[in-house]
Amino acid sequence: MYLNIQTMDISFNSLTTVALIFCATLLCFVKYRRRRGLPPGPTGLPFLGSIVSTGIQPLRHVEKLRQQYGDVFTLMFGNRNVIIVNGNEAMRELIIKHADAVSDRPSVSQLQLVSNGLGIVGSSGSLWKEQRSFALKTLRSFGFGKRSLENQILEEIDIFMEEFRKMDGKPFNPREMLSVAISNIICSIVFGRRFEHDDERLHIVLSLVNENFTSNNSFRFISNIFPWVRYLPGDFTGMKSRLQNISKIKNFLREQIQCHKDSFDENNIRDYIDAFLSEQIREKDKTDSTFTDEQLLQSLRDLFVAGSETTATTLRWAILFLVTNQNIQKKMRDEIDNVIGQNVTPSMEHKAKLPYCEAVINEVQRLGNIAPFAVPHGVRYDVMWKDYVIPKDATLLLNLESIGMDPKTFPNPEKFDPDRFLDQNGSCIGQSRFIPFSLGRRVCLGESLARMEIFLFVISLVQNFELRKEDDQSQPSCQPVRGATRSPQPFKIRTIPRN
Numbered sequence: 001m002y003l004n005i006q007t008m009d010i011s012f013n014s015l016t017t018v019a020l021i022f023c024a025t026l027l028c029f030v031k032y033r034r035r036r037g038l039p040p041g042p043t044g045l046p047f048l049g050s051i052v053s054t055g056i057q058p059l060r061h062v063e064k065l066r067q068q069y070g071d072v073f074t075l076m077f078g079n080r081n082v083i084i085v086n087g088n089e090a091m092r093e094l095i096i097k098h099a100d101a102v103s104d105r106p107s108v109s110q111l112q113l114v115s116n117g118l119g120i121v122g123s124s125g126s127l128w129k130e131q132r133s134f135a136l137k138t139l140r141s142f143g144f145g146k147r148s149l150e151n152q153i154l155e156e157i158d159i160f161m162e163e164f165r166k167m168d169g170k171p172f173n174p175r176e177m178l179s180v181a182i183s184n185i186i187c188s189i190v191f192g193r194r195f196e197h198d199d200e201r202l203h204i205v206l207s208l209v210n211e212n213f214t215s216n217n218s219f220r221f222i223s224n225i226f227p228w229v230r231y232l233p234g235d236f237t238g239m240k241s242r243l244q245n246i247s248k249i250k251n252f253l254r255e256q257i258q259c260h261k262d263s264f265d266e267n268n269i270r271d272y273i274d275a276f277l278s279e280q281i282r283e284k285d286k287t288d289s290t291f292t293d294e295q296l297l298q299s300l301r302d303l304f305v306a307g308s309e310t311t312a313t314t315l316r317w318a319i320l321f322l323v324t325n326q327n328i329q330k331k332m333r334d335e336i337d338n339v340i341g342q343n344v345t346p347s348m349e350h351k352a353k354l355p356y357c358e359a360v361i362n363e364v365q366r367l368g369n370i371a372p373f374a375v376p377h378g379v380r381y382d383v384m385w386k387d388y389v390i391p392k393d394a395t396l397l398l399n400l401e402s403i404g405m406d407p408k409t410f411p412n413p414e415k416f417d418p419d420r421f422l423d424q425n426g427s428c429i430g431q432s433r434f435i436p437f438s439l440g441r442r443v444c445l446g447e448s449l450a451r452m453e454i455f456l457f458v459i460s461l462v463q464n465f466e467l468r469k470e471d472d473q474s475q476p477s478c479q480p481v482r483g484a485t486r487s488p489q490p491f492k493i494r495t496i497p498r499n
Contacts, residue, residue, distance in 0.1 A: 037389040037391075038074045038083075038389060038390075038391065039069070039073050039074045039385075039388045039390075040070065040073055040074065041065070041069055041076070042065065042069075042075070044075075046079070062399055062401075062402070063402070065084070066084075066086045066399075066402065071085070071086045071087040071089070071090040071402075072084070072085055072086070072090050072388070077395070078226055080108065080393075080394070081391055081395070082395045082396075082397060083379075083390055083394050083395065083396050085396055085398050085399060086399045087402055087406070088403050088406075088409075088433070091398055091435075091439065092439065093385070094383070094390070094396070095377070095398065095439055095440035095442075096440050098383045098385075098390075099440055100380070101379060101380050101381055101383045102377045102380070102383065102390075103124075103128075103380075103440065103442055104125065104128075104377065104378035104379070104380050105117070105122055105123065105124045105128075105376065106376050106377070106395040108227060110223060110227075110239070111375065111376065113227065113230075113243075114243065114246055115298055116298070118294055118298040118299075119131070119298030119299050119302045120132055120135055120298075120299050120302045120303070120445060121306070121375060122298065123298075127295075130290050131290060131299060132445065135299065135303075136445065138272055138276075139189065139449075142189045142272065143189065144189075144446075144448055144449055145448045149189075149449070150347060150348055150452060150456070152188060153457075154346075154456060154460075156184050156185055156194070157181070157456060157457060157460045159181070159197070160177060160178075160181040160457075161460065161461070161464055161465075163177050163181075164461075164465060164495045165497055167495060169494055170494065171470040171471070171492040171493065172492055172493070172494075173490055173491065173492050174316065174319060174493060175210075175490070176203065176206070177197065178315050179206045179308060180199075180202060181312075182307070182311045182315070182453060183195075183202065183304070183308035183312075185307070185449070185453060186303060186304060186308060186446075186449075189271060190271060190272040190273065190300060190307075191256050191260075191272075192260075192270040192271035192273070192274070201252065204248075205248070206308065208245040209245075209249065209308060209309050211241075211245060212242050212245050212484065213309050213313070213484045213485045213487065214481050214484075214487050215241075215242065215483045216481055216483045222236075222237050223237040223239040230243075246301070249301060249305070253297055253300045253301060253304065254297065256273065257273060257293070257296060257297065260273040260277060261277065264277055266278060266281070272300075272303070273296070273300070276291060280296070303445075303446075306444070307446055307449070309485070310370055310450070310485065311453050311454060313368075313370050313485055313487045313488075314365060314368055314370055314450075314454055315453075315454065315457055315458070316487065316488050317364050317368030317487075317488055318364045318457075320476055320488050320491060321363075321364055321367070321368075321416050321478070322360075322462070322467050323493050324416075324469070324475070325416055326468075328360060328418060329462060329466075329467060331356060332356060332357050332462050335356045335357055336354065336357065336462060337463075340354075340459075342463065342498065342499060345460075346455075346456055346459040346460055347456075348455065348456070350459070351455055354459070355422065355426055355427050355428040356422070357458070357459060357462075358428040359420075359422050359428050360458075361455060361458055362421045362428070362431060363416060363417065363418040363420065363421060364454075364458075365404075365436040365454075366404040366405075366410065366434050367404075367413075367414075367416055368488075369400075369401055369404055369405065369436075369480075370436075370486050370487065371436070371438075371486070372486055373397055373398060373399060373401070374398040374442070375438070376395050376396065376397055377396040377397075377398070377442065378393070378394075378395060378396075379391065379392055379393060379394045379396060380392065398438065400434075400435060400436070403433070403434050403435060404436070409433050416478075437450070463498075465496060465497055466495070466496040467495060468493060468494045468495075468496060469493065469494070470491070470492040470493065470494065474492075476488075476489075476491035476492075477489050
């Protein structure tokens with residue numbers, strides 16, 4: 001009798017479990033059936049989402065899906081609505097016209113996992129507004145957009161070019177030299193110091209940053225669709241490795257913060273960290289202050305990582321395109337020699353007088369396309385767009401590549417052709433036709449610094465060196481490595497000093 005009762009209990013529990021699973025599945029199915037108000041998109045299934053139609057790397061199929069569903073369409077990542085936005089018109093209308101609704105970050109994403117909703121890039125709402133405002137004000141006070149910062153960049157360029165000269169015409173990979181030089185500029189603003197080119201600790205940290213950006217694990221995207229996979233044994237998505245790298249980067253940043261706390265002087269604010277610590281002291285009695293140690297750490301990670309890797313990657317693309325297009329490099333050099341000469345230091349004042357060089361830089365950013373997608377946006381409340389509803393809590397993904405690689409705007413888009421940015425009079429035009437720094441309220445915080453760095457580095461390199469391939473037989477590949485960003489494959493060059 002006891003055995004029969006026990007068996008009945010087990011059977012009842014099993015039936016209850018099955019019933020709950022069935023109800024949950026049915027609810028999800030009903031939810032999927034109610035997608036009529038959303039922009040169109042491929043069919044999804046409960047729990048799995050659109051992965052059944054697109055595979056484990058849905059963003060690789062965006063252009064094909066765009067042709068089928070239009071500029072704005074819906075994918076399901078697990079049970080979440082992800083709205084893919086393509087094209088200049090749709091992007092500007094949604095991001096600028098509806099800025100109040102779409103300027104947050106999604107509550108569930110890899111970004112939230114690594115930022116905890118803090119910092120500048122990963123935060124939302126009033127926290128983001130206050131911290132972004134503080135960051136802009138502080139960075140401007142330390143030279144953003146000013147001549148003083150230009151001089152600082154040029155000093156770093158001099159050191160960088162000396163490293164190139166030391167190679168004495170031998171083949172080398174310029175990646176590490178570029179990374180150190182660019183990171184030193186943001187380090188001087190944020191940490192109040194620069195590092196030597198042979199600093200082992202900085203090289204280790206920059207290699208961790210590079211590894212996280214260039215990892216092209218085929219299953220990487222799975223952790224965005226199913227965040228819980230990080231708890232499974234092993235690391236088939238690579239997420240655990242990325243988090244370990246981030247932890248090591250944060251340890252490096254904590255050391256910088258502690259050094260500043262140990263030597264802090266309210267009457268001598270040296271850099272971004274000091275400015276933050278000063279504000280922290282001023283708000284020490286506020287229970288809701290956003291100026292916490294963790295917020296400082298996340299903000300430093302945002303500034304250091306974004307300020308180091310993306311610009312250095314753009315410069316690697318610039319060197320690669322110039323090495324593989326010697327005629328364009330020569331035309332740039334001729335313009336530089338005519339306008340600046342070989343013995344005058346380039347400055348931002350020369351930019352307007354170098355239209356061909358500016359066109360080349362635009363084309364580097366367009367075809368290099370280092371950020372095919374902007375950092376995801378979160379939707380705060382329902383938005384009506386044309387005949388569709390962009391629902392609250394959806395994720396917006398801006399396909400920046402759809403603008404820069406649009407054959408209607410840029411015929412033969414895979415070709416490196418700076419002339420597409422010149423009018424019949426030789427003036428540089430068309431910068432508004434592509435958006436390498438994103439747009440709207442979430443536009444890249446360091447855009448002015450990045451533009452200055454890219455211009456001064458590229459002009460200085462072409463003015464002082466002939467950039468050549470590793471040897472006459474080699475032809476570096478221009479096919480990208482697709483990770484978090486789009487970067488060149490490793491390549492070597494030779495630099496021949498002009499004087």
